[in-house]
Amino acid sequence: MKQTAFITGATSGIGKATAEIFAKNNIRLILCGRRTDRLTKLKEELSKLTEVTTLQFDVSDRTSVETAINSLPENFKKIDILINNAGNAHGLSSIQDGSIDDWDAMIDINVKGLLYVSKAIIPQMTDRNNGFIVNIGSIAGKDVYPNGNVYCASKHAVNALNKAMRIDLNKHNIRVSAIHPGAVETEFSEVRFKGDTEKAKSVYAGYKALQADDIADIIYFVISRPYHVNIEDLVVYPTAQATPTILNRN
Ligand code: NDP
Ligand code: 8X3
Numbered sequence: 001m002k003q004t005a006f007i008t009g010a011t012s013g014i015g016k017a018t019a020e021i022f023a024k025n026n027i028r029l030i031l032c033g034r035r036t037d038r039l040t041k042l043k044e045e046l047s048k049l050t051e052v053t054t055l056q057f058d059v060s061d062r063t064s065v066e067t068a069i070n071s072l073p074e075n076f077k078k079i080d081i082l083i084n085n086a087g088n089a090h091g092l093s094s095i096q097d098g099s100i101d102d103w104d105a106m107i108d109i110n111v112k113g114l115l116y117v118s119k120a121i122i123p124q125m126t127d128r129n130n131g132f133i134v135n136i137g138s139i140a141g142k143d144v145y146p147n148g149n150v151y152c153a154s155k156h157a158v159n160a161l162n163k164a165m166r167i168d169l170n171k172h173n174i175r176v177s178a179i180h181p182g183a184v185e186t187e188f189s190e191v192r193f194k195g196d197t198e199k200a201k202s203v204y205a206g207y208k209a210l211q212a213d214d215i216a217d218i219i220y221f222v223i224s225r226p227y228h229v230n231i232e233d234l235v236v237y238p239t240a241q242a243t244p245t246i247l248n249r250n
Helices: 013-024 034-046 064-068 100-128 149-172 188-192 195-201 212-223
Strands: 004-007 028-033 053-055 083-086 132-137 176-179 233-236
Touching: 004 013, 013 028, 013 034, 013 212, 028 034, 034 053, 064 100, 083 100, 100 132, 100 149, 100 176, 100 195, 132 149, 132 212, 149 176, 176 212, 188 195, 212 233
Parallel strands: 004 028, 004 083, 028 053, 083 132, 132 176, 176 233
Antiparallel strands: none
16 A cells, blocks of 8 residues: 655755655655745656655744644645654854854754654554654764764764664554664755855765765665564765764775
8 A cells, every 4th residue: 555754854865865766666755844945846846756745844843843744635644654854963063162053953953853743743653553763863873973062962862762762662563763874965064064065065075975865775675674674773884984083085
């Protein structure tokens, strides 16, 4: 039977690539993000392959999350797969120099946003004793690197929440997985460096970074295993990257 996936952060990078591979595999899509123009364009493209609806909301705004999810059209209300992907790093500064606004953004979006969306969707999965949640963590959730402080803390929280969901949802037959990527060439660094494109480009210079499609392929692999198979956790690096800080640039 056709499945429905709810993807946060579908307007760019990993979320957009995931929407594309899901569409090619005939999964019905609920695409979420703040940028309406991008949602509209993606809906137009992917509607050639599958049914698509869009929801424009900020994951860190609890009321907007609940209102948006409650407003879903009838044929999109039953959600089989939740991809908790929306998130970003804001800034890269030492703990003594970091901006509290950046810290608030990362905790509010990467942690509280993931929780608000999950809380709005999990009850229908527990009612049906069926569902799949994929949490997009990061190597920053497995390790801590210089100046990564609060972003790393937010992704450590995602790692912990992935484990917590696995425990609490186990009796409900719900599959829960996390993917923890290393450097993926998306708009991530542009956001981290507040639109400084040169600085953002330099993050991916001199080696082949992961591409959004690489992670999307892995997400599709994870969700397309037989129901009795649940991959808990995958850490994925570009070949040139050994750890968050050891990178073989040519
Ligand atoms: P992008 O910046 O390309 O995409 C981020 C997505 O998140 C966008 O679609 C954006 O949509 C959405 N988003 C951000 N803030 C909000 C918000 N407040 N409310 C709703 N949506 C929001 O980055 P990536 O694709 O790389 O990032 C996706 C995930 O992967 C993130 O969780 C990131 O932490 C993680 N990750 C990325 C890595 C990398 O190197 N790129 C490595 C490891 C993990 P919009 O702006 O339209 O709201
Ligand atoms: C994104 C990868 O190394 O910038 O989560 O934290 S890193």
